[in-house]
Amino acid sequence: MDDLQDYRRLFPVTERYAYLNHASTGPLPTPAVEAMTRHLAQCAGREESDYEQWEQRVAEVRGLIACLIQARPEEIAFVGSTSHGLNIVAAGFDWRAGDNIVCAEMEFPANVYPWLNLRRKGVEVRFAQAQEGRIPLPAIAEQMDSRTRLVAISFVEFCTGYRHDLAAVSELCRLHHARLCVDGIQGLGALPLDVNECGVDYLAAQAPKWLLGPTGIGFLYCRQEQLPELDLVMGGWRGVVNQKDYFCYDSEWFPDARRFELVPNILGIIGLGASLELLLGVGIERIEAQIMALTDRLLEHLHAEGYQIVTPHACHAERSGIVSFVPREDPEALARRLKAAGIVVSARGPCIRVSPHFYNTAGEIDRLMDELRR
Numbered sequence: 001m002d003d004l005q006d007y008r009r010l011f012p013v014t015e016r017y018a019y020l021n022h023a024s025t026g027p028l029p030t031p032a033v034e035a036m037t038r039h040l041a042q043c044a045g046r047e048e049s050d051y052e053q054w055e056q057r058v059a060e061v062r063g064l065i066a067c068l069i070q071a072r073p074e075e076i077a078f079v080g081s082t083s084h085g086l087n088i089v090a091a092g093f094d095w096r097a098g099d100n101i102v103c104a105e106m107e108f109p110a111n112v113y114p115w116l117n118l119r120r121k122g123v124e125v126r127f128a129q130a131q132e133g134r135i136p137l138p139a140i141a142e143q144m145d146s147r148t149r150l151v152a153i154s155f156v157e158f159c160t161g162y163r164h165d166l167a168a169v170s171e172l173c174r175l176h177h178a179r180l181c182v183d184g185i186q187g188l189g190a191l192p193l194d195v196n197e198c199g200v201d202y203l204a205a206q207a208p209k210w211l212l213g214p215t216g217i218g219f220l221y222c223r224q225e226q227l228p229e230l231d232l233v234m235g236g237w238r239g240v241v242n243q244k245d246y247f248c249y250d251s252e253w254f255p256d257a258r259r260f261e262l263v264p265n266i267l268g269i270i271g272l273g274a275s276l277e278l279l280l281g282v283g284i285e286r287i288e289a290q291i292m293a294l295t296d297r298l299l300e301h302l303h304a305e306g307y308q309i310v311t312p313h314a315c316h317a318e319r320s321g322i323v324s325f326v327p328r329e330d331p332e333a334l335a336r337r338l339k340a341a342g343i344v345v346s347a348r349g350p351c352i353r354v355s356p357h358f359y360n361t362a363g364e365i366d367r368l369m370d371e372l373r374r
Helices: 004-010 030-045 050-069 082-092 113-121 137-142 166-175 224-229 266-282 284-305 331-340 362-372
Strands: 076-079 100-104 124-128 148-154 179-183 202-206 218-222 323-326 346-348 351-354
Touching (some): 004 266, 050 076, 050 266, 082 113, 082 179, 082 202, 166 179, 218 224, 266 284, 284 323, 331 346, 331 362
Parallel strands (some): 100 124, 148 179, 179 202
Antiparallel strands (some): 076 218, 346 351
16 A cells, blocks of 8 residues: 555544554554454364464464564564563573673563562662663663673663664673663564664564554564573473474474474464564554654644653654653543543553554644643
8 A cells, every 4th residue: 555544444443543552552453353353263163274274374473573573583482472571581591699680760560570580599680770761871881790691671661662772782781791681562563673783682572562463472582592591491392393293202392482482372373463464564664754753743742832741852763652741630531531532542650651653644643632732
């Protein structure tokens, strides 16, 4: 489709709402719903050939994820959630008492609790301090020393929308012989990411935000060179080479990220695959440009109206699809009022968070501003 607005027909949510809440949960596009519906109908028939078809689709979707982040398919493992993927990394390291991990002060809890759980092993968790909605590179460097084993940050911070310079953080990690682990959920699907170019060692993300996929499915990226560093804490029959030799108990583990997989969520993988085909078909760079145009418009309006904007926005490289600002009424009450008016956003602490996707329009941004003026 040449015009991005032609895609709006694939999002039934637009018939009811100006949906500006993709940092919370993205609506399922019609192709994902149709793909999962076909799968469920196939499950009802239970044909003998289904399993091979499913396995083929799993391999295809693994390739789509690899394309999304410029990785290799063998570096991708399907997981149930971002937390699941991060816990594979947290549990797999050979931690020693006195080691430390550096996190960011503004992180979503999914990228905090897997690391705090390591305190029982004598691992210290340090937090780089936020400054005006950012986590400056010097703040991360200040927390690092010779015992830093890992830096765990988000691609995009969930509340302020600050986009980290992952390549710069990776360089810090290399200087300290540490690894970089990224929570990618608030950027993937909206912004381009090349894990090789940025020097990411591990990355976890779930489907139901900017990736427009179903809940209960996500993925873990593990750089092939770092695979030997992660102990296999949970083993399952899906992680071995000879999966169909059911009576052989000494099969080798896959020599790639598939060793981390347990029972696959086939329905979720099929839905995610359809959403990824949509996003990659539009083009992630094209999606980013549209999102930036919409958030530019919102920021201009908010600035003109004198709102306190929490999202760092002076530097384009720090921007994402999230804009947070302090409203002039209770955020929770305002979010409810906006929804009643057909506009969906999120209240986060003292802020209203707005997060449009590529199929949203300038007119929907203007509708939001009109309601704010009431």
